[in-house]
Amino acid sequence: MSRQSRIAAVAPRPARLALATGAAAVLASTIAASRAPRTAPLRPNDCTVQETWKKDFVPPETRDYGRIRLTEGGLYRVSIKAPDDAPPTGKIHEWILHIEDTTGVAVDSATICVDGGMPEHGHGLPTTPEMSGPPANGDYRIEGMKFSMSGWWVVKFVIQARAGTDSVRFNLSLR
């Protein structure tokens, strides 16, 4: 299987998502599992964290708004790049997600799923962003990003590559 087709096979398509009845149990186990590296294939709900927003609350004074972060299990170093450095509100746009391993080598074999929301408001992203096309030198296009309003947003990426599955969250303060 080629790299591109592998990505296409694993990346979630919004139309395929089924109604998430019983989502809470799935999500709780997802979050717990995402703290440790895994090798099981990503499933469509792996990124969904809507029911856990309140648990994810971070006081304003301790929020890290850095654009470069280590994944929670320490497997990858991830950076985000949005248009004009400041993501817009109310407009669909795309991000570039750059993934390296801990030695600084670009990771080009990852599958990624994306989710996010506003922990203070209890709602998720208004869209279902997707990884698009093959990566180049560790850069992955993430299409369909949208933030419906200003304020504190959290965007979470679950990354699955050769070293294992790990997740990372970015804080954003949108104006």
Added chain:
Amino acid sequence: MRGATTRVVMFGACLGLAAAPAVTVVAAAAARPAIPDGWSPGELATLQSLTLGTLGAPPRDPSNRYASSAAAAAFGRRAFFDTRFSINGKVACATCHLPSSQFQDGRPLGLGVGTTGRRTMTVIASAYTPWLFWDGRADSPWAQALGPLESAVEHGGTRTLYARVIARAYAEDYAQLFGSLPDTATLPASAGPNGTANERAAWAQLPQTTKDSVTRVFVNLGKALAAFERGIEYGPSRFDRYVAGLTDSDGGKRERFSAAERAGARLFIGSGQCVRCHSGALLTDNQFHNVGIGAAEPPDSGRILGIRLADSSEFNCLSRYSDASEADCAELKFAKRGTADLVGAFRTPSLRDVGLRAPYGHHGEFRTLAAVLDHYNRAPRAAVGHSELEPLHLTQTELAQLDAFLRTLTGSVTAGVASAAPGR
């Protein structure tokens, strides 16, 4: 999470996004005189983000090549008021979207040929939202306009009926705008895929080429209606003038707010948490939220079904009747589907002119703004799905202040095509 945060700080690579605005704010505060009425720079910025001056022109609608056509808008304006576009000759778009009443009808449920299942939404500023209807089942104003025309309880008509009306009363204007009409003389008086059993049967017997050409006429009617509606916008309110005055050096002429209105504005952007969803110049995030409004029977599932209807609509952005390329349809492509938070979720309505638009709620559940505010303050459990709300614990005085503030959002309505009055 904390561990990861510490490690990232050790890399020394954080860009410190939050710090940049703070620096700007401090510098601005040092250079400017105090803001009137005790607003902080941050509060002022939030208030300014809600003003009409930040809105700009409506975004382009690539799915409708006639969206900005003055001729199409003039056509659409005539059609908007024309009761011949209904099965009984008595219902026009303006029957429920009254120009004299905020382009809505003031009823809990719409009243066309029959009674609708939801409150009539205003068409003001509809060009700004990617999703139309309470559940967002249409992804463009023209697709929205076609829904009521084929609804059995709204206009109650059919595609051949409307094509025949256009051939009879609009043939010349139609031909100039859209090209020649198909031959309507041989069409059934009323036939369409969403009509009564007889109307559907008559439609089924038509050749596919006839169905296509008649549907194209129907679509063009919707695109002309959308072109007219595109020019219907909100005008400035006392709130807009008040906020503009906060940074106006000529303080003597600025709009004044009462103490209650000021307190209400502070609650709106503060502990009342209204601005969380009622954000931006139109005071809506154009998204879907479950706020616990709606009865258990009959259950109204809202957005969870609305997006499925949008996906299957023959008039969506990706359809053959859309003028958009696939790349222009990102809202539809990346829309959230199938998640639990969409159950019982409905589109956030604009709060502009809200004081003039009772009753409130997607079924017109609340007769007054006070009743709406009481609902948000109590945050009852949702009958369908799960409400995002939590109790606000505001006092009666604070609720009255919010009520007073909301009434400052009233302004005039502007219509882009000469006037919104009926005419020929």
